[in-house]
Amino acid sequence: MDSPVQIPFKSFIQLKPEDATALYLQIVFEFIKAIQTGLLPEGTKLPGTRILCKLLQVNRNTLIKAFQDLELQGWIEILPNKGTFILSEKKEKKKTDYIFTEKNNSQSAAFTFKHSTILEDPKEISTIPYQFNDGLPDLRLVQTDVLARLYVSKLKGQKSTKTWEQIQTKSHLNFKIQFSNFLNVTRGIRISTSNLLTTNSHEISLYLVTKLLISAGDKVVVASPGYYISNMTLSDSGAQIITIPVDKDGINTEDLKQICEKQQIRILYLTSNYHYPTTTSLSAKRRMEILELANRYGFVIIEDDYDFDFHYDNNPVLPLASLDSNERVVYIGSFGRSLPAGFGYGFIAAPSAFIKELEKHQNILEPGIDVIKEQVLTEWIKEGEVHRLSKKNKKIYKERRDYFVLLLKEKLEGKIKFQVPLRGLAIWVEWLDNFNLIRLQKQCAINGLFLPKTILYQTKNLTATRLGFGHFDTAEMENAVKILRQSLDEIT
Structure with a gap:
């Protein structure tokens, strides 16, 4: 790993000395967000x-106080004569069934x-029986037999004189x-083949x-809280990330306008x-408002519609790209999240x-084309099989969402608040009690439920968790929520 001095702290630790919040608490919250x-x-x-x-241009006593707070909360570990480390879970492995995808940094190359x-990679792998995630589909619902027959038939049909x-x-x-x-019909955008690039993921x-x-x-302006994978990708590209808050109507456009008036923004x-x-x-x-601001200040909008496949209303909200008449939007998304990997x-x-x-x-990154896969999916789209599968799955996932909502209301009444989402496979839960989420994570692991750190969000004013329900059947949901409530009671 690089020398710690080389970490670009100033690019993601944003302190505001003029803010009413104590400086040491700002450091605590910024480090938690970065972790x-x-x-x-x-x-x-x-x-x-x-x-x-x-x-960071802060007083040493201020930083020491922040580190003491971070250590008390379980975010860092201070080892005498060795240094300060982002907390490793190695000690927890003996108590629970954590298996982390850690790199072996003890080996060095020549x-x-x-x-x-x-x-x-911040992702964690566990063998604990019940596991929440950030909203993944249930691969048990995939029609693998239909896909397999189509794939084999297309593979056998490649007898041709063509090269x-x-x-x-x-x-x-x-x-x-x-x-x-398919995109024009389902998402209301107006594109031809020259406006489209397909990738493997x-x-x-x-x-x-x-x-x-x-x-x-x-x-680059992003929402806060935001998506850790996109933030990593943007930071790795050299971007200086600026965060603005989200409320019930989405990203705050007034904050965006104020930022644009003060500095040149490349991307939202x-x-x-x-x-x-x-x-x-x-x-x-x-x-x-966002489209008008993009046109006025000249920034590009990267619109990430990662979960369009799972919407439960008859009139889904169309993407910004469908309204973009000035070509300021680059629209990216996913297709076939309910299909098998590959x-x-x-x-x-x-x-x-x-x-x-x-x-x-x-052409350098993905030089080859999986012809057979593309032929299978072409036929699925052409014959309407994609629409039928989507309709069938949405009915199942809507039933799971509704049952999950009932369980949360029943088992965690008075402990949480949330809105029922009109799409997606996860629910954003805000906790009403003041407690440390890492403590909850560890207690859940002891009781047989895994909460990866990537779904935990905690700042001065927010304690929240993104709970994915799509991969659970009803019995699995019941057990997971039961363990969640039991663990909460045990730490509070």
Whole structure:
């Protein structure tokens, strides 16, 4: 791992001395946010207090007080004569069944290479029986038999006098035609094949877009709280991240306007239809305000519609891209999240000149095309199978959402508040009691329920958790919520 001095603290630790909140508490909240978003992964060694005071321009006593608070809450570990570390869970492994995807940093190579302090994987793996996540689908619902038959039939049908390159070109064009039509119908955008790039995953789509749009030092506005993976991707591209709050109507456009008046903004990244993690939807008024601000101040909007597949109302909110007449929006999303791993896609819809440039980079990153997969999905879209599967799954997930809501109201009455989301596979739960979420996580693990740190959000004014329900059946939901309530009672 890089020397701790090389960590770009100033890019994500934003202190405001003029603010009414005590400076040491600002440090506490900023470090917690950085840990939760993966910017400071477990095991990271922090610089000494004198060095860090110089970097952050704060008094040493203020920093020591903040570190004492962070250690008390369980976010860091201060080891005499060794240093201060983002808290590792190694000690907890003996008590529970945690299995973390940690890198073995004790081994060194015979040559030097770049290390990233930003792209450490914050995800945790556990063998604990019941596990919450941030809103993943249930792969047990996938029609794998239908997919398998289609895949095999397409594979056997590749007996042709055409070259493989000709087959690839024709199949890919057919897929893009069907897929662009599908997006036009379902999401109200007006694109042709020249405005569309398909990738192997949503994450690759975001990576390619940031690679072309962001230069080191560019200012990028994101919502707070936000999506840890996108924040990692943006930070790694060299962006200087500026956060603005989210309320019941989505990202605060008045704050955005004030920022634009003071400095040049390159990009606004937002999850407009189903904000991650709070599940709120951007209001119609603010949608128009954001498009007007983008046109006036010249910034690009990266609209991430990661979970469009799962909406439960008959009139789903359409993306900003459907209203964009000035070509300020780069629209990225996912397709086939209910399909087995390998069958899903990421995509980018944008002006044709931008797509053409993206293709150059994709040809290096993803040079091959899975012709058989594209032919299978082309047929699924063309024959309407995608719509039928989506309709069937949405009915199941809506029933699960409604039952999960009933369980939360019954088992956690007086302990939480939440809004029932109109889409997605997770519910944003705000806790009414004042307690430490890491303590709850550890107690849940002892009782047989895993809460990954990536779904826990805690600041001075917020204690919240994003609880995914889509992967649970009714019995699993009941047990998970029961353990959650039991664990809460035990720590409070």
